Amino acid sequence: MQFQLNLNLVASEIILILISSLIFLVDRFIKNKVYAFVISLLTLVFLNFLIFFIPFGKFTYSYSVDFYSSTVKLFLIFGSILLVFVYYNFLQDYQKLNYGEVYALTLFSLLGASIAVSAMDFITLYLGIELLSIPVYFLIATNAVYDKKNVEGSLKYFVVGCFSSVLLWLAIGIIYYQCGTLEFKEVFFNSAQLPNKNYIVFAALILIAGFSIKMALVPFHMWAPDAYQASPIPITAFIAGIMKLAVLSALVKVLMVSFTPVRVEVRELLIPIVLLTILVGNVMAIKQDHIVRMLAYSSVAHAGYAFLGLISAEFYGYAFTIYYMVIYLFTTIGIFAVLTYLARLDQDYMMIPNLSGLSKALPMVSFLMLVFLFSLAGVPPTAGFMAKFYLFLSLIKGGQIIVAILAIVFSVIGAYPYLRVLKVIYMDPLPAEPSKVSYGLTFFIPSFVTLFLIIILGIFPDYVSSFIQRTFYLYLSLLYFHF
Amino acid sequence: MVDLNSYIYLSLILFLIGLFGFIFRRNIIILLACVEIMLNALIILFASISYFRKDATGYILVFFIIAMAAAEAAVGLTLAEALYKKLKKVYTEEINLFRG
Numbered sequence: 001m002q003f004q005l006n007l008n009l010v011a012s013e014i015i016l017i018l019i020s021s022l023i024f025l026v027d028r029f030i031k032n033k034v035y036a037f038v039i040s041l042l043t044l045v046f047l048n049f050l051i052f053f054i055p056f057g058k059f060t061y062s063y064s065v066d067f068y069s070s071t072v073k074l075f076l077i078f079g080s081i082l083l084v085f086v087y088y089n090f091l092q093d094y095q096k097l098n099y100g101e102v103y104a105l106t107l108f109s110l111l112g113a114s115i116a117v118s119a120m121d122f123i124t125l126y127l128g129i130e131l132l133s134i135p136v137y138f139l140i141a142t143n144a145v146y147d148k149k150n151v152e153g154s155l156k157y158f159v160v161g162c163f164s165s166v167l168l169w170l171a172i173g174i175i176y177y178q179c180g181t182l183e184f185k186e187v188f189f190n191s192a193q194l195p196n197k198n199y200i201v202f203a204a205l206i207l208i209a210g211f212s213i214k215m216a217l218v219p220f221h222m223w224a225p226d227a228y229q230a231s232p233i234p235i236t237a238f239i240a241g242i243m244k245l246a247v248l249s250a251l252v253k254v255l256m257v258s259f260t261p262v263r264v265e266v267r268e269l270l271i272p273i274v275l276l277t278i279l280v281g282n283v284m285a286i287k288q289d290h291i292v293r294m295l296a297y298s299s300v301a302h303a304g305y306a307f308l309g310l311i312s313a314e315f316y317g318y319a320f321t322i323y324y325m326v327i328y329l330f331t332t333i334g335i336f337a338v339l340t341y342l343a344r345l346d347q348d349y350m351m352i353p354n355l356s357g358l359s360k361a362l363p364m365v366s367f368l369m370l371v372f373l374f375s376l377a378g379v380p381p382t383a384g385f386m387a388k389f390y391l392f393l394s395l396i397k398g399g400q401i402i403v404a405i406l407a408i409v410f411s412v413i414g415a416y417p418y419l420r421v422l423k424v425i426y427m428d429p430l431p432a433e434p435s436k437v438s439y440g441l442t443f444f445i446p447s448f449v450t451l452f453l454i455i456i457l458g459i460f461p462d463y464v465s466s467f468i469q470r471t472f473y474l475y476l477s478l479l480y481f482h483f
Numbered sequence: 484m485v486d487l488n489s490y491i492y493l494s495l496i497l498f499l500i501g502l503f504g505f506i507f508r509r510n511i512i513i514l515l516a517c518v519e520i521m522l523n524a525l526i527i528l529f530a531s532i533s534y535f536r537k538d539a540t541g542y543i544l545v546f547f548i549i550a551m552a553a554a555e556a557a558v559g560l561t562l563a564e565a566l567y568k569k570l571k572k573v574y575t576e577e578i579n580l581f582r583g
Contacts, residue, residue, distance in 0.1 A: 123547060130551060137558055141565060148569040149580040155562045156578065159514060162555055163505065166521045169548060170498070173528045176544075177491075180536060226581040 009059045012047050012073070013111055019043045020107035027100035036100035037088045040107060044081045051077065061183065062121030067475040069118035071468065072249045072322070076113055079242050079329045080106070082446040086234045086337045089442040093344040096145045097232060105135035106238060113246035117253065122172045122182040125250055129168070132246055133161050133214065136239060140231040153223075153230025160223045164213035171207035174199060185479070187258040201265045207254065208270070214247045215303045218277040225288075228296035233343055236292060237336035240299045241329040248306060248325050252318050255310065257479065267313040274311060275406055277304030282414035289352050291339065294417050295332075298376060301414055302328050308391045308407055312398030319472040320390045323465050327375075327387040327457065334450030335372040337443065338365055344437050352421055357430025366425050368447050373418040375454050378411060383457035390465060490531035497524035509574045511566070515559045522552045 007014070023036050051074050058064045084103070091098040112131030119125035141154035176182060178199050179190035191200045209220070216224035228236045259266060281301025288294040306328070309321030342349040342365070349355060359366040375384035388411065395404040457464055501520035508514060526545050533541025566572055570580075 123544065127547070127551075130554075134554065134558055137562065141562060144565065144569055151562065151565050151569050152578050152580050155511070155566055158559060158562050159511075162515075162518045162559065165551065165555065166518060166525075169522065169525045172544070173525055173532075176529065176541065177532055180538060182540060182544075229581060 006055075006057055006059055009054060009057050009065045010063065011054060012050055013114060015043060015047060015050075016107050016111040016114070020104040020111070023100045023104035023107075027104070030100070033091070033098045033100060034088075036103040037084065040103040041081065041084050043107070044077055044084060048074070048077045048081060058120070062124045063115070063118055064120045065118060066478065067471045068249075068253060069114075071471045072117045072245070073114050075326050075329065076110065076117075076242055076246060079245070079333060080110055082330075082333045082337075082449060083234060083237060083242070085442045085446045086237060086333065086340050089337070089440065089446075090232060090234045090340045090344070092442075093437075094146070094232065097142055102139065102142070105139050106235075109133075109135045109139075109238070110242070113242065116246055116250040119250070119253075120184050120257075122175065122184075122187075125254065126165070126168050126172065129214065129247065129250065130165060132243060136235070136243065137161070139235045139238075140227055143230060143232045143235075150230040153226040153228075156223045157227040160213055160220065164210045164220075167206055167210035167213070171203045171210060174203040174206065178203070184254065184257040188260060191258070192261040197262055197265070200259070201262050201269070204255070204259045204262060204266050205269055208251070208266070208273075211247060211251045212273070215244055215251075216300050217273055217303060217307070218280050218300070219273070221277070221280065221300045224300055225293045225296040228299070229290060229292050233292070233336055233340050236295075237332050240295070240336075241332035244299070244303060245322075245325045245329050248303070249322055252310070252321060256315065256318055256476070263313050267311050270307060270311055271400075271403055274304050274307045275403065275410070277301065277307070278407055278410040278414070282410055282417075285414070285417040286420075288417070291350055291352050291355075291421065294352065294421070295335065298414070298417065299328075299332070301410075302376070305388060305391060305407070305411070308395055308403070311400055311403060312394040314394065314398055315472055315476060316469060317391075317394040317398060319469045320387070320394050320465070322472075323468050324387040324391055326464065326468070327383045327454075330450045330453050330457075331372055331375045331384060334368065334447055334454065335376070337446040337450070338368050338372065341365060341437070341439070341443050341447075345434060352424055355421065356424050356428035358425045360430045361434050362436075368451060369425060370422060371451055371454060373422055375458070377415040377418040379415075381455065381458050383454045383461065386458055386461035386465075390461070487531060487535045490527060494524040494528040494531070497521075497527065509576055511563045511573060511575060512560075514575070515556060515563070518559075519552055519556065522548055 019039060023039060051070055054065055056065050087102065109132050112128050116125055116128030116132055119128055137154055137158045140157060141151055143150040175187060178194065179187050181187060181190060194200065213220040228239065255263065278301050281297050281304060285294050285297035288297060306321050306324045309317040371382060375382035378385045378388045392404050392408060498521050501517045501524060504517035505514060508517065526548050529541040529544045533539065572578060
């Protein structure tokens with residue numbers, strides 16, 4: 001077995017480690033914290049170009065740079081560039097949190113995400129997922145300087161996250177017992193030859209349970225609203241957007257490469273989980289008054305929608321799952337950029353009834369909110385509609401018509417919480433003229449870039465969706481061609 | 484000579500002990516200890532499979548599990564200490580400030 005250390009393949013990860021360690025080292029000695037914003041922004045922009053030039057190949061058999069991981073990393077890093085602006089915009093007014101460590105921990109988490117999506121081995125996958133989630137516990141707990149009870153949200157997330165890592169180890173143990181190996185492709189070969197596939201299905205079920213804790217699917221969704229409400233607003237966008245995209249694409253890779261022999265059985269197991277996730281997320285979102293809690297439950301529901309592509313058990317359905325999460329990532333960043341602006345104005349705006357009549361005082365912010373909420377609800381000219389449309393199409397082509405009808409009915413229920421916010425903003429009277437904070441470039445860039453993307457991808461969804469489809473096609477054909 | 488199945492039953496029993504403790508105990512420190520018990524059960528599983536199959540992967544995994552358990556215990560104890568310092572709470576049923 002030849003063994004290669006191609007360090008140029010992991011150049012982006014090495015840069016992330018070095019830069020975040022550098023920020024940790026020098027943060028104590030620099031008073032003006034703008035440097036951390038500038039360094040992380042430049043690093044991420046550089047990495048965004050570097051991704052195009054990194055060659056494909058394998059780093060020690062358990063880490064591969066290929067079409068799939070490069071594509072997902074591209075979206076992750078592009079989302080992080082937009083998020084860094086939101087961070088800066090937020091930390092200007094929340095000075096007690098304004099340390100370089102906030103950026104550095106986020107970069108560490110991004111490093112974990114990029115390890116998780118390029119893993120070809122269960123150990124590397126697990127380590128990537130852990131590195132993705134451990135910095136986030138601290139990022140949530142830092143918000144305790146503003147409200148002591150925020151430690152609680154972090155602790156709840158931590159306890160559940162611990163349980164998820166135990167479940168992942170259990171699944172790895174069963175796979176190791178059955179197949180005698182942990183490499184994705186060898187697991188595929190060995191499990192295809194097993195006479196009794198029940199243990200592999202059980203391992204896949206436990207693996208999905210472990211991942212569904214990170215993604216907040218229904219039996220394990222209780223931590224989500226508390227952790228989302230406890231964390232600072234940009235960190236919430238990070239958890240809801242980037243973490244979910246990274247974890248879901250790692251899961252899709254595992255299901256696609258190593259659990260292909262059992263994917264029909266896995267589909268049968270997923271159907272009740274996914275339908276319950278969509279229903280519970282949408283119904284619980286109705287009665288929330290805190291807008292971040294409402295978005296937390298809606299993010300539970302959106303993770304459920306994304307899993308609909310896995311139910312179709314076809315590879316194009318898997319591609320639409322990734323497409324849905326990418327669209328959700330952009331929408332989340334946009335809406336949390338707007339919420340950051342509102343939180344800078346007044347913390348009271350986080351309660352939905354206090355938003356009444358906002359359209360008269362802040363028409364531009366209200367319009368941005370309108371577009372993002374329409375995209376979450378799935379109203380036609382926005383990208384959220386097209387992403388949902390593709391998912392339902394893949395379900396119907398996969399023969400799951402009853403699941404598709406139920407999901408459409410639940411998504412009609414799910415439109416209510418968003419429309420309620422819009423009704424409060426546009427139709428209720430304005431109590432008093434609010435004070436204003438200057439917008440600034442760090443507000444305009446993330447919100448308008450995401451607005452542009454959402455409108456353009458709603459009208460011409462073809463570019464990104466066929467890009468992802470072709471990525472999947474090339475990835476799978478190269479993977480199976482190199483047997 | 485003890486065979487592989489006995490080790491697997493041992494690790495299953497330890498895992499269930501840890502799982503029941505994780506679900507039913509109320510002290511946060513004991514919750515963390517129960518997570519450690521579950522991870523130790525998995526260590527026994529990996530090491531025994533590795534021993535009986537003459538394959539080194541399981542032994543290497545044991546070190547990964549120990550390292551991750553240490554990292555998780557560090558994070559967990561930090562958060563539990565912060566919870567006690569800020570809110571004077573140790574038991575899980577007292578953690579009820581977020582509702583709805």
